[in-house]
Structures are given as C-alpha cells and as structure tokens.
Amino acid sequence: MIVTVLDILIAGLLMGGIYALIAVGLSLQYGVARVLNIAHGEFIMLGAFITWSLYTAFGIVPLVSLAISSPLVFTIGFILYKTLFTRLRISSPSVAMFEGKSMLACFGLLFMIQNIAILSWGAEIKGYSYLAFPVNILGAKFAANRLITLGFAVVFGSAFYLFLSRTRIGKAIRAAAQDAVAAGLMGINISWVLALCFGLGALMAGIGGTLISMSYQIQPTMGLEYTMIALIVLVVGGLGSIPGSFVGGFLLGLVGSIVTYVQPGLALVAYYVIFMLLLLAKPTGILGR
Amino acid sequence: MPILEGMRVTKHFGGLAAVSNVDFHVEQGEVFGLIGPNGAGKTTLFNLISAVLSPKSGTIKFKGVDITGFKPYKICRMGVARTFQTVKVFPNMPVFQNVILGSYFGTLPRMSSRDASEKALEILEFVGLSRVKDTPAGDLTLANQKRLEVARAMATHPDLLLLDEIMAGLNPTEVAEAMEMVIRIHNRGITLIMIEHVMKAVMRLCDRIMVLHHGQKIAEGTPREIADSEKVIKVYLGEKSRA
Amino acid sequence: MHIPTSNYKKRVALGVLFILLIVMVTSPLYAPRYTVILLTSIFMFIVLTVSWTVFSGPTGYVSLAPAAFFGVGVYASALLGFVFPLPVVILLGGISSSCLAVIVGALTLRLRGIYFVMFTFGLVELLLHFILWWEVNITGTTGRVVPTVGNTTVYYLMLGVLVIVILTAYLLNRSRYGLALQSIGECEEAAAHTGVHVTAMKISTFALSAFFMGAAGAIMATRWTYIDPRIAFNPVLSFLPVLMAIFGGTGQLYGPVIGAALFTYLEEFLITRFPYYYMLIFGFIMVFAILYLPEGLVGMIQKLWKRIGGAKHADS
Incomplete structure (x- = not known):
C-alpha cells in the first residue's frame, strides 16, 4: 500500500517536472510577451527531434546536445518575435487585438513547423533508449532517465527563476511584464526584452523537448498535446506567474498519476475538467488573489 | 408616492462603506441634485439605483416596486x-x-x-x-x-434619468448649453437626478439637493438650505475653498 | 459619367446572387464528381465561418468552440442516423449543438478575452478526450459507421444549410438584434443600461451559431461514412473558421463568405498540388494574411477601390 502511494507520488513528480518546465516557457511568452503561443509544443517537438538526431546519428548524449539545441531554438524564437510579432504588436491598436492576432499567427507557425519536421524526420513515431536502467526508490522502480529528467527540470526551472529575480535583465523582464509602456519610459529596450522573453520561452520548450525525448516516444504531431498541457498548467498556476507554473506543473503531474492509477486514459480528461473549472471559478489560478 | 425611494441603502467595498444607511426619496417631476466631495459615494449610489451593483442591505423602490436585485436592462425597461x-x-x-x-x-x-x-x-x-x-x-x-x-x-x-457629471470637462459655453438642455428635458416631464460638481448648475437647476460625505447623507434640502448649511460648508464647500 | 445609384447596385447584386444560386443548384447535373465534392467542402466552411462570425464578429468574443459544435453534430448523425430520416437527424444535430452552446454560454459568457478563448478550446479537447476514453472503456469501440447518402444529396443538403445561414446572418445584421449585438461588443455595460438583455442576447446568438455548426457536422458525417472522435472533434476546425473570417474580413457579410471559399479552395489546391508542402505553404499564407490583411481581403479591396475611385474623381 505504502509502496503504491509512493509509486503514484513519484510518478506524479516525474511527470510534473516536465509539465512545470514547459509551462514556465509558455508563461514567459504569454505573461511578458503577450503571445499565447499555440505553437509552443512545436518548439518542444523541435528540441526532441534535434536531440534524437544528434543521439542516433552522432551518438551525442542528450544532455550534451542541449548545448546545441538550446541556442538554436532560442534564436528561432528571438527572430520570430523580432520580425513577425513585433510587426503585429506595432500594428495592433490594442493588447487584446495583439493577443488574438498573435495566437492565430502561432497557429500558422504550428502548421509550418510541423510540416518542416515531417519533411526532415518523417511522420513516424521515434524513440531511443538512453539511461533506461531501473533505479529503486524506496521499493518502487523508476527508469534512471526519468529521474534525471526531473532533476534537470528542477535545476533549469530554479536557475531560470534566479535569473528572473536576481539579474538585471531579469528585472527588466519583470518590469516589462508589469507595464511595458512604463518600462519603456524607464529606458528599457522593450522590443528587445520581449523578443528575449519569447526566445527564452522557446528555449525552455526546447529543453523540455530534449528531456521528453529521453523517456517518451516522439513524433512531429506531438506538439499540440504538450501545448495544451502547458496551457492548463498556466491557468492552474495563474497566467504569467513563474512560481505558479512550477507549483501548477507538479500539481497537475500528481493529479495525472493519481487519475491514471484509478482509471487509465482519463488523465487528459481530468486535466481539462480542472482547467475549465478553474477558468470558471478562479481564472487567476490557485496562487492568485 | 415618490417615484424613487431608497431605504437604509448600504454598499461596502472590501470593508469600506461606500454608501451607508442612506435614505432618500425623489418626487415625480423633480430635479434632484446629488453632491459631495470625490469618493463620497455618489456614483456608487447611481450604480445601485441602476443595478450595476446590488446593495448589501436596504431596499430601492421605483414607482413603488422593489427593484433591488433586478438586472440593469430590466431597470432600464421599467423607465x-x-x-x-x-x-x-x-x-x-x-x-x-x-x-x-x-x-x-x-x-x-x-x-x-x-x-x-x-x-x-x-x-x-x-x-x-x-x-x-x-x-x-x-x-x-x-x-x-x-x-x-x-x-x-x-x-x-x-421616466427617471440619472445624469452623472454631464458637465465635467466642458467649457463655459458648453456648460450653459448643457444646463439649458437639462431644463428642456425636465420640461418634458422627466424626473432627473444629477451628480454634478459645477455648483452654479446644481444650485440653479435642482429643486432639492442631497449631500453625501464618506458614504453618509449629511444634508438634504433646497439649494438655499444646502448653501446655508454649516455642516455642508464645512465638509464640502470648505474643502473646495481650500483646494 | 453615369454614377450608379444604390438602387442600381442593389439590383446588380441581387442579379449576381441569383445567377450564382442557379449555378450552384444545377452544378451537380453537369459538373464532375470531384467539383461537387470540393464545392460541398467549400459550403461547409462557409457555413462554419459565417456562423462563427454571426456571434463572434459583433460581440468580439473569440470562440474556439466550432470544432466542439461541429463534432456534436457529427456524433448526433452517427448515433441517430440509423433511427431517423436524414433531415430530422440534421435538425437534431443542430439542436444538440445549440443545447451545448446554451450551457457553455450560461457558464462562460462572463469570462472575457483570453479566458473565453481558452475555455472554448478546452471544451473541444475535453469532448475529444472524453469520448475517446468512453469508446475505448465503456462501449469498447473506436469510431462509428455513419449511414451514407449520395454525394449529390450531401451537396444539396449543405447548400440548403448554407442558404439558410447566409439569409439568417443577413437578416440578423439588419435587424435591431444585430445592432444590439454590436453594441454589446462595443460596450457591454452601456448596452445593458440601454435596455439590451445582454445575457439573453449573447446566449441565444451563441446557440444560433452553434445550431448551424452542428447541422453542418451532421451532414458531413454522412459523407465520411466512418467517424471517430479525432475526426469529429478535429481542433483545426476551430481555428480555420476564425482564420477564414479574418482573411475575408468580418466587417461585411460577404467577407467571411469569400474568405472561407478562397481558403478552402486554396487548401484543396495545395493538398493536391503540393501534398508534402501544403501545411508549410498554408501556414505561411495564414501568417501573411494576419500580418498584411488586418481588415481582411474585403477591407483591402474596399480600400483599393476607394483609392482608384478617388483618383478618378480627382481626374474629372
């Protein structure tokens, strides 16, 4: 009995780590850059496939390949914001307009990135085995790669949090999130900060993708499901709150593993029920006021 | 029977009483003025009458019907x-x-x-x-x-028209035009309640005036009585002269 | 120079519409089978786009629920198709979607902006995953067979719904209720104080728009012969109507119609000509349209028209 409970708890934490990480990325993109990035999952997918390619073709270890994939997805995100979204932001009369239009533009991007991925890697499901030996934790067995995933999710998440709360750039980002106009008046280069945020969001997605590819099978159409999970976590934790995304991610992971234990296959349904109930009852999230 | 009647109307915002225990009545065909310093609860009272907000306690009757808890569109359709x-x-x-x-x-x-x-x-x-x-x-x-x-x-x-500072931000010519318009509306038999900071207009147009301060009614009467009330001069006009 | 009067313009427009209608009614008689099927798809997207615009255009509530309402229609068709005659099934499909819309509307229409968008999209995914689970675990099936009817029948049914949608949208736009909807979009509070029953207007219009989406789903199901949750509740069907409406321009009724027709044709063309690159090109066109056609195709054409017209006036 105790083993079962532990089993569920740890499985939930392992899943939650990834959820938290990808939600932090989306949170940054929506909370600061005001882009509800429907193509977020596509960046996750890109990160996963780049890692897969590097591992299967050159034998580069996934955690090392982060050094290659991260700058790449960051640059893609940064350039996208500098060109596409900056243009949209300037031409939109209101924030609401920009949010709507940028979301639809992301939908177009989703199509494009998916197509490029199918052309490059084919449409089939892929996977590889890396550090898949079992580790015994208090009687429950888990694959080593999942534990590493969790560890890295926590490390990246915390590093990111420290970056936002301690560094100068982080402070500029938070200022821009509060009030872009005022931040601009304070001498912060808004366009640059917003692009940086979008790029960092893509980077988090890319890291998430790398970690996901270590433990799960991947395919070019995997994106939307992760986007939706990130979105749910975002609402659970409160839109735009980084600590909220972290708490929300682990919470959702736990809910997922409990529901899966009771009734496999209902986890996603449970996520959506929570998502919609929260939107109705407390759209500011569980940590929100 | 008054066209509009409020009994012990109270509304709180997070512990603060925006309107507290206010009794009022407006007679058919009157021009009723609502004055008071900023934050006195005038607009809150309008929002209570027109059902944007519902009172914490107290009742509001329009033509004898208790309209507390009605929806704005319904209040509008009632007149x-x-x-x-x-x-x-x-x-x-x-x-x-x-x-x-x-x-x-x-x-x-x-x-x-x-x-x-x-x-x-x-x-x-x-x-x-x-x-x-x-x-x-x-x-x-x-x-x-x-x-x-x-x-x-x-x-x-x-039958009843609530005018919320229709003269604020207007130049003197425009204020004069607005005053003349209010008189013409009144001549059509419409009862008016107006919130206004332009004292000249309030004193000239209103039959009766109610003064709110910190959500409480501190005075009510004809423009003459209000202008002479020491209490009002102290909290309201006094503040004006200081400004 | 002869300046066309508005009466003259109206007559020309009516004439064009009449000819179009005749062409559409008669085309199954001489057009190749492929064209009939393509036209059916075009009609379906026009129905979805126009009914989306009926609600979201004036009120500004961006709904991503079309796929949910469409899917409910599809499933109604699959569940009831063997029990009732087709017209009844279509009606029931529409009514089921309307009922769902009333519930969703009553729950959510106080949510504004991005929260409403997310809720409506969550609805699509919730229904999709719930029915997937239900079919696997409760009924032990995946997907269902739908009674089929001929391509021509599907064509005429969709054309019928299309005509009704456009007529409804036209009449609604011109009526006092259209005006009320617009006032809700511009300032909800002021609309309420002007006597508009905001909640009732929003919910009933949301339900009306869902009705047509459900009806379209019920008809399309008969063409697919086999359906499963992923076909019925395809999230893409939530995004496309929005994009098509924006692509065409929501200011005029013919904007979404033209947008949907062009977009659907374009998609079909790209799929057949560039099967491997079609999503890439299509996605690019979406992004391009959002960037460079802020008022839609119709808005741009009107602007161009004015510029040309203005130049002519300057000449004379």
Whole structure:
C-alpha cells in the first residue's frame, strides 16, 4: 500500500517536472510577451527531434546536445518575435487585438513547423533508449532517465527563476511584464526584452523537448498535446506567474498519476475538467488573489 | 408616492462603506441634485439605483416596486435611464445607431423600425446632434459624446434619468448649453437626478439637493438650505475653498 | 459619367446572387464528381465561418468552440442516423449543438478575452478526450459507421444549410438584434443600461451559431461514412473558421463568405498540388494574411477601390 502511494507520488513528480518546465516557457511568452503561443509544443517537438538526431546519428548524449539545441531554438524564437510579432504588436491598436492576432499567427507557425519536421524526420513515431536502467526508490522502480529528467527540470526551472529575480535583465523582464509602456519610459529596450522573453520561452520548450525525448516516444504531431498541457498548467498556476507554473506543473503531474492509477486514459480528461473549472471559478489560478 | 425611494441603502467595498444607511426619496417631476466631495459615494449610489451593483442591505423602490436585485436592462425597461461619469458611447457605431438602440430596447412597447427611427431623429434634433448623426460616435468631441449619452438615454423613453457629471470637462459655453438642455428635458416631464460638481448648475437647476460625505447623507434640502448649511460648508464647500 | 445609384447596385447584386444560386443548384447535373465534392467542402466552411462570425464578429468574443459544435453534430448523425430520416437527424444535430452552446454560454459568457478563448478550446479537447476514453472503456469501440447518402444529396443538403445561414446572418445584421449585438461588443455595460438583455442576447446568438455548426457536422458525417472522435472533434476546425473570417474580413457579410471559399479552395489546391508542402505553404499564407490583411481581403479591396475611385474623381 505504502509502496503504491509512493509509486503514484513519484510518478506524479516525474511527470510534473516536465509539465512545470514547459509551462514556465509558455508563461514567459504569454505573461511578458503577450503571445499565447499555440505553437509552443512545436518548439518542444523541435528540441526532441534535434536531440534524437544528434543521439542516433552522432551518438551525442542528450544532455550534451542541449548545448546545441538550446541556442538554436532560442534564436528561432528571438527572430520570430523580432520580425513577425513585433510587426503585429506595432500594428495592433490594442493588447487584446495583439493577443488574438498573435495566437492565430502561432497557429500558422504550428502548421509550418510541423510540416518542416515531417519533411526532415518523417511522420513516424521515434524513440531511443538512453539511461533506461531501473533505479529503486524506496521499493518502487523508476527508469534512471526519468529521474534525471526531473532533476534537470528542477535545476533549469530554479536557475531560470534566479535569473528572473536576481539579474538585471531579469528585472527588466519583470518590469516589462508589469507595464511595458512604463518600462519603456524607464529606458528599457522593450522590443528587445520581449523578443528575449519569447526566445527564452522557446528555449525552455526546447529543453523540455530534449528531456521528453529521453523517456517518451516522439513524433512531429506531438506538439499540440504538450501545448495544451502547458496551457492548463498556466491557468492552474495563474497566467504569467513563474512560481505558479512550477507549483501548477507538479500539481497537475500528481493529479495525472493519481487519475491514471484509478482509471487509465482519463488523465487528459481530468486535466481539462480542472482547467475549465478553474477558468470558471478562479481564472487567476490557485496562487492568485 | 415618490417615484424613487431608497431605504437604509448600504454598499461596502472590501470593508469600506461606500454608501451607508442612506435614505432618500425623489418626487415625480423633480430635479434632484446629488453632491459631495470625490469618493463620497455618489456614483456608487447611481450604480445601485441602476443595478450595476446590488446593495448589501436596504431596499430601492421605483414607482413603488422593489427593484433591488433586478438586472440593469430590466431597470432600464421599467423607465430608469442613465449616463456615465466616464463616457461610454458605442465608438464605432454612427451617432444615429447609438440612439436608435435606445428606442428599440427602451421602455416603449416594440416599435416598428420607422417609428424607432423617427424617435431617434427627433431626439438627435432635441440634443442638437442632427448634423453629426452619421459620424462614428468615437469621433465626436467630449461635449458631443456627453450629449449623445443623454440622447441615448432619452431614446429609451425614461421616466427617471440619472445624469452623472454631464458637465465635467466642458467649457463655459458648453456648460450653459448643457444646463439649458437639462431644463428642456425636465420640461418634458422627466424626473432627473444629477451628480454634478459645477455648483452654479446644481444650485440653479435642482429643486432639492442631497449631500453625501464618506458614504453618509449629511444634508438634504433646497439649494438655499444646502448653501446655508454649516455642516455642508464645512465638509464640502470648505474643502473646495481650500483646494 | 453615369454614377450608379444604390438602387442600381442593389439590383446588380441581387442579379449576381441569383445567377450564382442557379449555378450552384444545377452544378451537380453537369459538373464532375470531384467539383461537387470540393464545392460541398467549400459550403461547409462557409457555413462554419459565417456562423462563427454571426456571434463572434459583433460581440468580439473569440470562440474556439466550432470544432466542439461541429463534432456534436457529427456524433448526433452517427448515433441517430440509423433511427431517423436524414433531415430530422440534421435538425437534431443542430439542436444538440445549440443545447451545448446554451450551457457553455450560461457558464462562460462572463469570462472575457483570453479566458473565453481558452475555455472554448478546452471544451473541444475535453469532448475529444472524453469520448475517446468512453469508446475505448465503456462501449469498447473506436469510431462509428455513419449511414451514407449520395454525394449529390450531401451537396444539396449543405447548400440548403448554407442558404439558410447566409439569409439568417443577413437578416440578423439588419435587424435591431444585430445592432444590439454590436453594441454589446462595443460596450457591454452601456448596452445593458440601454435596455439590451445582454445575457439573453449573447446566449441565444451563441446557440444560433452553434445550431448551424452542428447541422453542418451532421451532414458531413454522412459523407465520411466512418467517424471517430479525432475526426469529429478535429481542433483545426476551430481555428480555420476564425482564420477564414479574418482573411475575408468580418466587417461585411460577404467577407467571411469569400474568405472561407478562397481558403478552402486554396487548401484543396495545395493538398493536391503540393501534398508534402501544403501545411508549410498554408501556414505561411495564414501568417501573411494576419500580418498584411488586418481588415481582411474585403477591407483591402474596399480600400483599393476607394483609392482608384478617388483618383478618378480627382481626374474629372
């Protein structure tokens, strides 16, 4: 009995780590850059496939390949914001307009990135085995790669949090999130900060993708499901709150593993029920006021 | 029987009493003034009467019917129309359409579009906006947007009209025009409650005045009585002279 | 120079519409089978796009629920198709979607902006995953067979719904209720104080728009012969109507119609000509349209028209 409970708890934490990480990325993109990035999952997918390619073709270890994939997805995100979204932001009369239009533009991007991925890697499901030996934790067995995933999710998440709360750039980002106009008046280069945020969001997605590819099978159409999970976590934790995304991610992971234990296959349904109930009852999230 | 009656009306915002235990009554055909320093609870009282907010306690009766807890559209259809302190016109709709909406959905039984249109045109003429009837409302000057709000409210054919600072931000000529418009509205038999900071207008136009301070009624009476009330001079006019 | 009067313009427009209608009614008689099927798809997207615009255009509430309402229609068709005659099934499909819309509307229409968008999209995914689970665990099936009817029948049914949708949208736009909807989009509070029953207007219009989406789903199901949750509740069907409406321009009724027709044709063309690159090109066109056609195709054409017209006036 105790083993079962532990089993569920740890499985939930392992899943939650990834959820938290990808939600932090989306949170940054929506909370600061005001882009509800429907193509977020596509960046996750890109990160996963780049890692897969590097591992299967050159034998580069996934955690090392982060050094290659991260700058790449960051640059893609940064350039996208500098060109596409900056243009949209300037031409939109209101924030609401920009949010709507940028979301639809992301939908177009989703199509494009998916197509490029199918052309490059084919449409089939892929996977590889890396550090898949079992580790015994208090009687429950888990694959080593999942534990590493969790560890890295926590490390990246915390590093990111420290970056936002301690560094100068982080402070500029938070200022821009509060009030872009005022931040601009304070001498912060808004366009640059917003692009940086979008790029960092893509980077988090890319890291998430790398970690996901270590433990799960991947395919070019995997994106939307992760986007939706990130979105749910975002609402659970409160839109735009980084600590909220972290708490929300682990919470959702736990809910997922409990529901899966009771009734496999209902986890996603449970996520959506929570998502919609929260939107109705407390759209500011569980940590929100 | 008064057309509007409030009994011990109370509304709190997070522990603070915005309106507390206010009794008031407005007689048919009156021009009733509502004054008080900023934050005294005047607009909150308007919001309570027009059902944007519902009171924590107390009742509000319109024509003898308890309207507490009604929805705004219903209050409007019963014959209470209002304007807003910060103008709320429909900016992308032409002036004419702003007004005709009132004649379609107001107090009168279902009108044909021709009747509604005639009524709207008549009211535009009445407030002096006929010339700009095809202009999008958002393009009007502030004075004209305020007039448009009055026109839209009038088009619902109300018995009671709540005017929330229709003279704020206007120049002296525009204030004079607005005062003259208020008199003409009154002459049509419409009961008026007006929140106004332009004292000259309040004193000239109102039959009776109620003074709110920190959500409480501190005085009520004719303009003469209010002007002579030491309490009012202390909290209200005193503050003015200091400013 | 002869200046066309508005009466003259109206007559020309009516004439063009009449000819179009005749062409559409008669085309199954002489057009190749492929064209009939393509036209059916085009009609379906026009129905979805126009009914989306009926609600979301004036009120500004961006709904991503079309796929949910469409899917409910599809499933109604699959569940009831063997029980009732097709017209009844279509009606029931529409009514089921309307009922769902009333519930969703009553719950959510106080949510504004992005929260409403997310809720409506969550609805699509919730239904999709719930029915997937239900079919696997409760009924032990995946997907269902739908009674089929001929391509021509599907064509005429969709054309019928299309005509009704456009007529409804046209009449609604011209009526006092259209005006009320617009006022809600511009300032909800002022609309309420002008006597508009905001909640009732929003919910009933949302339900009306869902009705047509459900009806379209019920008809399309009969063409697919086999359906499963992923076909019925395809999230893409939530995004496309929005994009098509924006692509065409929501200011005029013919904007969404033209947008949907062109977009659907374009998609079909790209799929057949560039089967491997079609999503890439299509996605690019979406992004391009959002960037460079802020007022839609119709808005742009009107602007161009004015410029040309203005130049002519300057000449004379």
